[in-house]
Amino acid sequence: MRELADRMKYKPNAIALSLKNRKSNVVGVIIPQIVHYFFSSVISGIEEVAGKYGYSVMVAQSNELFEKEVEAMATLADGRIDGLLISIAKETVKYDHLRQLKEEGIEIVFFDRVPDEFKSDSVVIDDFQGALKGVQHLIEHGRRRILHLAGPQTRLIGRKRLKGYLQAIENNRIPYDEKLVVPCDTFDAALKIMPELVNSGLDFDAVFTVNDFTAAGVIQALKKLGKKIPEDIAVVGYGDDDIALMIDPTLSTIRQPGKEMGMRTMELLHKRLSTVEETKDIISEVLQAELIPRESTLGHFKQEN
Amino acid sequence: MRELADRMKYKPNAIALSLKNRKSNVVGVIIPQIVHYFFSSVISGIEEVAGKYGYSVMVAQSNELFEKEVEAMATLADGRIDGLLISIAKETVKYDHLRQLKEEGIEIVFFDRVPDEFKSDSVVIDDFQGALKGVQHLIEHGRRRILHLAGPQTRLIGRKRLKGYLQAIENNRIPYDEKLVVPCDTFDAALKIMPELVNSGLDFDAVFTVNDFTAAGVIQALKKLGKKIPEDIAVVGYGDDDIALMIDPTLSTIRQPGKEMGMRTMELLHKRLSTVEETKDIISEVLQAELIPRESTLGHFKQEN
DNA sequence: CTGTTAGCGCCTTCAA
DNA sequence: TTGAAGGCGCTAACAG
Numbered sequence: 001m002r003e004l005a006d007r008m009k010y011k012p013n014a015i016a017l018s019l020k021n022r023k024s025n026v027v028g029v030i031i032p033q034i035v036h037y038f039f040s041s042v043i044s045g046i047e048e049v050a051g052k053y054g055y056s057v058m059v060a061q062s063n064e065l066f067e068k069e070v071e072a073m074a075t076l077a078d079g080r081i082d083g084l085l086i087s088i089a090k091e092t093v094k095y096d097h098l099r100q101l102k103e104e105g106i107e108i109v110f111f112d113r114v115p116d117e118f119k120s121d122s123v124v125i126d127d128f129q130g131a132l133k134g135v136q137h138l139i140e141h142g143r144r145r146i147l148h149l150a151g152p153q154t155r156l157i158g159r160k161r162l163k164g165y166l167q168a169i170e171n172n173r174i175p176y177d178e179k180l181v182v183p184c185d186t187f188d189a190a191l192k193i194m195p196e197l198v199n200s201g202l203d204f205d206a207v208f209t210v211n212d213f214t215a216a217g218v219i220q221a222l223k224k225l226g227k228k229i230p231e232d233i234a235v236v237g238y239g240d241d242d243i244a245l246m247i248d249p250t251l252s253t254i255r256q257p258g259k260e261m262g263m264r265t266m267e268l269l270h271k272r273l274s275t276v277e278e279t280k281d282i283i284s285e286v287l288q289a290e291l292i293p294r295e296s297t298l299g300h301f302k303q304e305n
Numbered sequence: 306m307r308e309l310a311d312r313m314k315y316k317p318n319a320i321a322l323s324l325k326n327r328k329s330n331v332v333g334v335i336i337p338q339i340v341h342y343f344f345s346s347v348i349s350g351i352e353e354v355a356g357k358y359g360y361s362v363m364v365a366q367s368n369e370l371f372e373k374e375v376e377a378m379a380t381l382a383d384g385r386i387d388g389l390l391i392s393i394a395k396e397t398v399k400y401d402h403l404r405q406l407k408e409e410g411i412e413i414v415f416f417d418r419v420p421d422e423f424k425s426d427s428v429v430i431d432d433f434q435g436a437l438k439g440v441q442h443l444i445e446h447g448r449r450r451i452l453h454l455a456g457p458q459t460r461l462i463g464r465k466r467l468k469g470y471l472q473a474i475e476n477n478r479i480p481y482d483e484k485l486v487v488p489c490d491t492f493d494a495a496l497k498i499m500p501e502l503v504n505s506g507l508d509f510d511a512v513f514t515v516n517d518f519t520a521a522g523v524i525q526a527l528k529k530l531g532k533k534i535p536e537d538i539a540v541v542g543y544g545d546d547d548i549a550l551m552i553d554p555t556l557s558t559i560r561q562p563g564k565e566m567g568m569r570t571m572e573l574l575h576k577r578l579s580t581v582e583e584t585k586d587i588i589s590e591v592l593q594a595e596l597i598p599r600e601s602t603l604g605h606f607k608q609e610n
Numbered sequence: 611c612t613g614t615t616a617g618c619g620c621c622t623t624c625a626a
Numbered sequence: 627t628t629g630a631a632g633g634c635g636c637t638a639a640c641a642g
Contacts, residue, residue, distance in 0.1 A: 014383030015323045016635035019618050024320060026363070026385075034352065035564075040345040047339065047366055056380055058331070059364045061352055075361055078319030079619090080331075187551065216551040223553065246492065246521040248528065248553045259340075321619035324634050384635090 026056045027269060028076035030086040032064045032113070037241045038258045039087070042111060045262025046085060053270050055082075066091040073097050083107040083269045088115055090155060107272045111265040113157060121272065123265045123285045127157055130254040130289030131164025132171075134236040135208050137252065137291055139172045141298075143206035143234055146174075147197070149184040149218065151210035158185075161210055161238065185210050190217025198225050205233055212237040212244050215251055219296065235296040249295030257287050331361045332574060333381035335391040337369045337418075342546045343563045344392070347416060350567025351390060358575050360387075371396040378402050388412040388574045393420060395457060412577045416570040418462060426577065428570045428590045432462055435559040435594030436469025437476075439541040440513050442557065442596055444477045446603075448511035448539055451479075452502070454489040454523065456515035463490075466515055466543065490515050495522025503530055510538055517542040517549050520556055524601065540601040554600030562592055 018024040029046055031039045043059060050057045058081060060072035069089045074097075076084065084106055086098075095118040102108055102120065110122040138146055148165045151158030162181065169176060179202060184193050190209070194217070197204075209215040215237030219229055227233050229249055237244060240255035264285055323329040334351055336344045348364060355362045363386060365377035374394045379402075381389065389411055391403075400423040407413055407425065415427040443451055453470045456463030467486065474481060484507060489498050495514070499522070502509075514520040520542030524534055532538050534554055542549060545560035569590055 011383060012637095013635050014385050015320060015329060016384070016618090017637085018320045019324050019620095019634090020636050020638090022618070034349045035342065035345045037340065037342075040340045043364070044339045044366065047364065051365070051377070051380075054380075056363050056385065057365070058361050059348070059352065060356070060362070061349065072356070075356075075359075078316060079321075080319045080361070213547075213551075220551065220553065242518075243548050243551050246518075246525065246548050246552050248525065317621095318619055321634090322621085324618090324636095325620050325622090327634070 023082050023273075024080055025054055026058055026081050027266070028058045028060070028073075028081040028084045028086075030060050030062055030069060030072050030076070030084065032062050032087060032089050034059065034061050037243075038112075038239055038256060041258035042087070042262035042265070045259035045264075046266045047262075048259075049263045049266035049270070053266075055266075055270075062089040062092075064090045066094070070097045073101060077101055077104065077106060081106060082273055083109065085109050085111060085265050085269060087111050087113040089113075090152060093154075107269060109265050109269045109272070111261055113155065116156065119282050121268050121283045123261050123268060123287065125256050125261065125287045125289050127160035127289070128164045128167070130238065130256070130291075131161040131208070132168050133164075133289065133291045134238065134252075134254050135165050135168035136171070137293060137297060138206045138208060138234055138236055139168060139174070141230075141234060144174055145177075145204040146180065146206040146208055147202070147204040148181045149190065149193075149207065149209040149214050150181055151185045152183070158210060165208060180204060185214055187213040187217040190214045191221050194218055194221035195225060198222075198227075207233060207235045209235070209237050212239040212241040212251060212253055215253070215296075216243055216247050219247060219249070219251070230295070230297050230299055237296075240292055244292070244294070249300060252294045252297040253292050255290040255292050257290075261287055328387050328578075329385055330359055331363055331386050332571070333363045333365070333378075333386040333389045333391075335365050335367055335374060335377050335381070335389065337367050337392060337394050339364065339366050342548075343417075343544055343561060346563030347392070347567035347570070350564035350569075351571045352567075353564075354568045354571035354575070358571075360571075360575075367394040367397075369395045371399070375402045378406060382406055382409065382411060386411060387578055388414065390414050390416060390570050390574060392417040394418075395460060398459070412574060414570050414574045414577070416566055418460060421461060424587050426573050426588045428566055428573060428592065430561050430566065430592045430594050432465035432594070433469045433472070435543065435561070435596075436466040436513070437473050438469075438594065438596045439543065439557075439559050440470050440473035441476070442598060442602060443511045443513060443539055443541055444473060444479070446535075446539060449479055450482075450509040451485065451511040451513055452507070452509040453486045454495065454498075454512065454514040454519050455486055456490045457488070463515060470513060485509060490519055492518040492522040495519045496526050499523055499526035500530060503527075503532075512538060512540045514540070514542050517544040517546040517556060517558055520558070520601075521548055521552050524552060524554070524556070535600070535602050535604055542601075545597055549597070549599070554605060557599045557602040558597050560595040560597050562595075566592055 047057050062069035108120045114122045150162050207218050237251045237253040240253045244251040244253045352362050367374035413425045419427045512523050542556045542558040545558045549556040549558045
């Protein structure tokens with residue numbers, strides 16, 4: 001009988017199985033943007049662990065829009081998925097859609113962007129510590145007037161990194177100058193704003209940015225303005241995107257373990273799904289961010305990364 | 306009745322529907338690496354169009370390995386997916402797994418990396434023309450000794466780009482020097498190989514690489530060797546990855562419309578799935594690659610991209 | 611130990 | 627017009 005099955009290339013139909021067992025072995029992933037080194041590495045990690053446990057991964061992007069996030073969720077939640085891994089959109093401030101999903105018995109694990117109020121398992125990176133390390137590094141290299149190009153303060157992530165910045169200067173008894181905190185979080189925005197800041201006469205000897213793209217823009221703009229990096233102005237980015245090694249000078253930055261985050265997130269979900277007793281305790285994992293010093297703070301000769 | 310349904314928040318179960326209708330409205334995507342600007346933009350395009358037509362997207366990565374590709378396909382092909390969009394792994398040279406899938410009635414559309422022999426709908430970028438444009442551009446800027454860092458010749462894509470290179474020099478009556486074609490297709494490999502080539506006394510005044518990462522490595526290595534770009538050596542990459550704008554000098558390159566490719570690919574699949582009569586004619590779309598000249602060929606002052 | 615059946619949730623079909 | 631039934635493919639439970 002068994003042989004016959006093999007000989008006829010019998011393959012059980014996953015759909016029928018799903019219907020019968022009330023589980024699909026599919027997990028949904030909703031992210032703001034697929035085209036982003038950090039997020040694609042998270043997916044990569046999710047996909048790897050999912051494969052290990054026999055899950056398939058369904059991906060949808062919200063494009064940072066609340067409405068698309070809700071829509072994507074609705075599509076996925078048609079009974080197709082056993083669990084949802086989600087990093088919420090910049091816009092999102094209401095969580096009814098998630099609440100409803102959980103009521104339907106679908107497990108949710110957040111990663112990176114976690115809602116302020118809605119509670120569920122989550123994996124985040126310690127942004128406060130990461131920012132603290134980055135700014136501390138600049139201070140240790142003699143910088144005192146550190147410009148922070150900050151992310152949107154509507155998001156925990158932007159606030160945590162700003163907090164880290166503030167803590168670092170406070171730890172070192174550097175007075176806080178509000179002119180040194182400027183909202184700016186893209187490559188293009190940095191290209192535009194840096195000449196304005198320099199020409200306005202703002203005095204600074206280092207820049208700490210909320211992500212690596214912004215740092216790349218800062219470096220390109222400053223070089224065009226005749227500044228030497230790091231001699232005149234040192235730069236620390238955030239994320240350790242693949243560009244960090246490719247720009248000149250190579251970028252000192254805070255490594256965010258994106259792939260590891262994806263793997264841990266999927267592991268958490270798997271644990272939830274395979275545990276019989278329902279634990280009410282929510283699990284929050286915090287991954288450590290790591291400082292990667294390179295030429296943009298160390299100069300061109302000292303390092304050998 | 307209708308109101309009652311709405312009031313009770315009735316949502317049809319997608320799994321049951323799939324079982325009944327023998328279609329899941331799910332499409333599978335298999336790519337070599339998610340963490341890659343080009344591929345993630347393809348997914349992004351696929352996801353966008355899929356959403357428009359009500360499909361969900363299941364993603365798996367092959368990591369360039371034949372075995373993982375087969376495995377991923379097997380998982381997806383459990384009757385879960387109506388169609389498969391795939392860019393085949395570098396390793397893959399046998400296509401039985403795809404053939405079998407098609408026999409099961411699952412439509413396949415290839416994108417970017419198309420098998421040499423197995424025929425199905427596909428969307429590719431005109432690599433030959435793209436490479437031709439890139440090398441022609443170098444020649445027009447006075448270069449005659451153009452080094453080509455080539456991709457693996459086991460893949461159509463590597464061969465096509467090499468062919469474009471050869472055609473361009475032939476068109477311009479530049480003699481072919483086999484020492485000027487070297488296999489090398491990653492950032493790290495370029496960092497390693499460029500000093501060796503320069504120190505070996507190889508004479509060249511330009512480099513055309515098979516992708517942008519390699520070009521980034523070339524530029525970084527050449528700068529360390531004291532070469533001026535583009536004065537001493539001009540560089541053209543391939544792909545218009547986001548790094549192209551961030552490195553110094555900014556990289557002249559061939560733009561590959563990744564997102565558009567994803568969108569076209571999904572459109573093709575949708576057409577197949579929604580057409581009643583089965584057409585035997587296979588459709589091959591060819592997207593045009595575009596030259597984006599920047600500082601690495603034009604110099605630092607002329608351009609204003 | 612082998613063979614049959616019921617039911618997962620849905621919708622289309624056919625009967626009342 | 628409304629309602630019941632059948633079957634998509636599967637397997638757990640049960641009958642033989």
